[in-house]
Amino acid sequence: MINIQQVTKKYGSFTALEGVDVTIDRGEFVAILGPSGCGKTTLLKLLAGFMKPTDGQIEMDGAVAASHRRLLPPEKRNIGMVFQSFALWPHMTVAAHVEFALHHHTNSKKMGKKDRDARVKDVLQMVGLEPLAQRYPAELSGGQKQRVSLARAIAALPNVLLMDEPLSALDVELRMEMRKEIQSIHRQTNASIVFVTHDQGEALAMADKVIVMNKGRIEQIASPEILYTQPETEFVAQFVGKCNLIKGVWKDDHFVPEKYPWERWGDSGVRKTLKSRGLYPVRPEQWKIDRGEGNGIMGRILFAQYQGKEVHYTVQVENEKWTVHTSADESRLQPGDHVTLSLGVSNKQEELQPAISG
Known part of the structure; x- marks a missing residue:
């Protein structure tokens, strides 16, 4: 479980987040939805451990992971991260990307070679990339690259999977295909997913709960059905639907x-x-x-x-x-x-x- 309590983040005189309160349950798929500049990526960076909040605190599994005084670094958090830009290394094969994650994640650092090899095979099967295990990023399509990014993120069985607009670089058909892929991975891993997007269709189609943000504040938190049929504010009514x-x-x-x-x-x-x-x-x-x-x-x-x-x-x-x-x-x-x-x-x-x- 993740508890975000009265979190504020300021950059000088600019307030990117103000008084954010959110609870994310184990296994829940949560979408953070809002226009550019609303603070959604800032919130994701705080969850990842890339920076401290100016005020408030973030608890993960009952322990304080971040406050204005304390910061648990990303490598010590049980998380996986999927980036918008894929973030693949050109000199590493598909299999090597997944194995790299197993060498460096807190959950799998002590895993033996036999177990690592088995886990790499299992993960590549899960995302449909086993036949491409020895290919390099330059030999992959956009959808295949995003699957590598997903495979790397889930390899070490993280409790939380953070996704920063992972589908925005793909064309329409691939986005629809990858939605199903992410939902399938969610069911198989039971990890909590925090999915940042500006696309209302993605948020409503995939998430259990949607957090709508605007100008650093939360406008509404609700299921997709409630959000669509019963908007709480003028902004939500016009932005969603x-x-x-x-x-x-x-x-x-x-x-x-x-x-x-x-x-x-x-x-x-x-x-x-x-x-x-x-x-x-x-x-x-x-x-x-x-x-x-x-x-x-x-x-x-x-x-x-x-x-x-x-x-x-x-x-x-x-x-x-x-x-x-x-x-x-x-x-x-x-x-x-x-x-x-x-x-x-x-x-x-x-x-x-x-x-x-x-």
Whole structure:
């Protein structure tokens, strides 16, 4: 278990992290999600032992691993690390990368040669690289290089696997493939995984728990389903799922939009923080869109983007721009078309399904 308690990190006058509190259970897959500069990589570096916090402390398995006075170095922590850039040595074979980790990790330094060789073989089988054991990095594809990085990280059976945007250097197809690979490794090793990403699709698809960060602070910690259907703050609503935030008034169990008082929208589990600010989050796929004028909210198509099974529209509604997603099977609309919007799907939380793609 990892306990991060009121951790703050400052660089001079700049505060990268402020008052961060998180608990990560053994075997849990946690994604740290946020835009560039939000503090997610700083938090990962603190977990790895690359630097001390300015304030607060980090406990690993009941012992203090880091505080402003104490720092347990990376080699003495039971962790594995996967980097964005693969970080492979050009002169070492695939097998040598895995064996190197066994020579230097605190869990396996005393392992005999026979046991090391067996472990190297087992790990390469796990990630599907045994036939490539004697190849060098220059002879590998991007996906194969990332598998080597994963194999090296898990070789010594670490309790915690830290991943810093490991899929961002790969193309779309490889990213989808590697998601499955990482989930498979998680099931086989039962290590805690802390996965840093700016990609909402990756976080929702893979993690048990998602930590959303913004400007050095935690905005919300929740399961992917809760995060998507019940955002806690305006930032989470717009960053995860691209919600349209509609201003208005909450009256008992329904919402009346400020500019469209004839509308009545039910409570879909909207959090108190958004209610107190007079906001209602509408996800793009919740809108029903009809051509021409009708009973609803009038708008005009600004942009239309075909996405395979969906079409993504940007709709001008008075002085605002709303995002609307529809099935590609529906009649296509073009920029300039006048449309009517209404909430055309059930607002019951249990009937809503996340619709984010990576």
